[in-house]
Amino acid sequence: MKSHKPQSSQMNSTEAADDLRAKFDSGITSTINFRNEISIEIKLEQSFEILSYCKDNLGFDYLVDITAVDNMGKDPRYEVVYEIYSYQHGCHLRLKTGISESEREAISVVDLWPTANWHEREAYDMLGVTFKGHPDMRRILMWEGYPYYPLRKDFPLAGKASKMPDVAFSEPVPLDGGPFVTSPCSAPTDKREPRSREFLP
Amino acid sequence: MYFININILCEKFHKVLAGKVLVFTLKSQIYPMPKNTAPVAYDSKIEGNVTFTKLDAAINWMRSNSLWPMPMGLACCGIELMATGASRFDISRFGMEVMRFSPRQSDVMIVAGTVTYKMALAVKRIYDQMAEPKWVIAMGACASSGGMYRSYAVLQGIDQLLPVDVYISGCPPRPEALLEGLMKLQKKIETEQSFVEQKKALLSEIS
Numbered sequence: 001m002k003s004h005k006p007q008s009s010q011m012n013s014t015e016a017a018d019d020l021r022a023k024f025d026s027g028i029t030s031t032i033n034f035r036n037e038i039s040i041e042i043k044l045e046q047s048f049e050i051l052s053y054c055k056d057n058l059g060f061d062y063l064v065d066i067t068a069v070d071n072m073g074k075d076p077r078y079e080v081v082y083e084i085y086s087y088q089h090g091c092h093l094r095l096k097t098g099i100s101e102s103e104r105e106a107i108s109v110v111d112l113w114p115t116a117n118w119h120e121r122e123a124y125d126m127l128g129v130t131f132k133g134h135p136d137m138r139r140i141l142m143w144e145g146y147p148y149y150p151l152r153k154d155f156p157l158a159g160k161a162s163k164m165p166d167v168a169f170s171e172p173v174p175l176d177g178g179p180f181v182t183s184p185c186s187a188p189t190d191k192r193e194p195r196s197r198e199f200l201p
Numbered sequence: 202m203y204f205i206n207i208n209i210l211c212e213k214f215h216k217v218l219a220g221k222v223l224v225f226t227l228k229s230q231i232y233p234m235p236k237n238t239a240p241v242a243y244d245s246k247i248e249g250n251v252t253f254t255k256l257d258a259a260i261n262w263m264r265s266n267s268l269w270p271m272p273m274g275l276a277c278c279g280i281e282l283m284a285t286g287a288s289r290f291d292i293s294r295f296g297m298e299v300m301r302f303s304p305r306q307s308d309v310m311i312v313a314g315t316v317t318y319k320m321a322l323a324v325k326r327i328y329d330q331m332a333e334p335k336w337v338i339a340m341g342a343c344a345s346s347g348g349m350y351r352s353y354a355v356l357q358g359i360d361q362l363l364p365v366d367v368y369i370s371g372c373p374p375r376p377e378a379l380l381e382g383l384m385k386l387q388k389k390i391e392t393e394q395s396f397v398e399q400k401k402a403l404l405s406e407i408s
Binding site for chain 1 (some may be wrong): 319320321322347351352353354355357
């Protein structure tokens with residue numbers, strides 16, 4: 001199925017967002033314009049349909065990244081973020097969809113952009129959000145059998161102990177007062193170098 | 202070649218030498234000896250080819266001057282390790298140029314880089330496959346202590362899994378630092394007393 005060309009080769013992100021809003025009024029909850037970067041919040045149920053329209057009708061032929069965010073304490077807790085780009089008209093668009101703690105399942109877009117395969121595996125590995133329809137939903141960075149999802153907000157920075165016989169083990173690391181951070185200020189270099197939060201000026 | 206000859210000599214004249222003194226021919230030939238005599242008699246034919254030494258000293262001399270590294274390049278330290286092997290720094294000046302990617306043929310494992318937990322047991326397995334005697338160098342901050350990676354994914358120093366002989370500081374260390382570390386390892390090997398210890402173990406087993 002080859003898509004038709006975008007309406008105008010001069011299309012910009014705002015026009016693409018307007019087009020999406022006109023077409024999927026019920027599927028879009030909000031549009032945010034921050035310094036000409038457009039983020040569109042879409043509903044999970046229609047996310048595949050909207051992304052498919054972006055690819056086939058608006059010319060967004062390149063999936064830059066899929067990532068996920070843990071907004072612990074908010075509902076929905078997780079957010080899956082799609083960064084898309086078009087080589088035809090050079091515009092970016094960011095689409096976000098909320099994933100609830102109980103469901104914890106987004107819809108895979110591997111059928112649209114094959115590159116989504118590894119991005120979705122990474123989101124699963126780090127945050128435990130699965131993707132419905134993914135052909136190979138395995139961890140990609142941590143080993144098979146690692147019991148935690150390290151980028152969740154309730155996962156400690158030092159890590160946790162785990163053991164998989166003959167595969168891998170992990171131990172919490174000594175932080176010794178860390179993490180060592182810099183604070184933005186106009187002080188000289190020796191005052192600005194990374195240090196424990198305890199000793200921040 | 203020399204090593205085999207030493208073993209033959211040693212076995213043949215064990216009673217005479219009692220493990221203390223050894224006639225060691227550099228031309229890898231065993232000179233025929235009369236029965237029950239120490240092989241020290243003056244012979245103009247072998248003059249200049251004979252050295253007196255202790256067996257351990259000879260073994261250590263041979264071991265320390267042909268250290269074959271097992272390059273375990275896991276991160277940026279691996280690049281410095283390659284630089285050390287290349288022409289500018291030239292690791293072969295110390296008899297270490299024979300980098301073996303097979304653990305069976307290597308003597309010293311140079312753990313160069315960040316050891317993640319996912320990689321840790323693989324590194325251990327490769328170390329276990331190396332034949333004795335074997336040594337380990339932890340090259341750089343990450344291999345020595347986890348370095349800047351105080352992280353859920355990184356092993357905090359390869360010494361938690363392997364017996365490390367030499368630690369090299371740096372992030373990554375310069376090739377000169379790696380060469381210094383290898384020379385330190387040579388110095389360490391020269392102090393080993395593997396034959397004496399073997400003999401002690403054997404004697405205590407017999408008695």
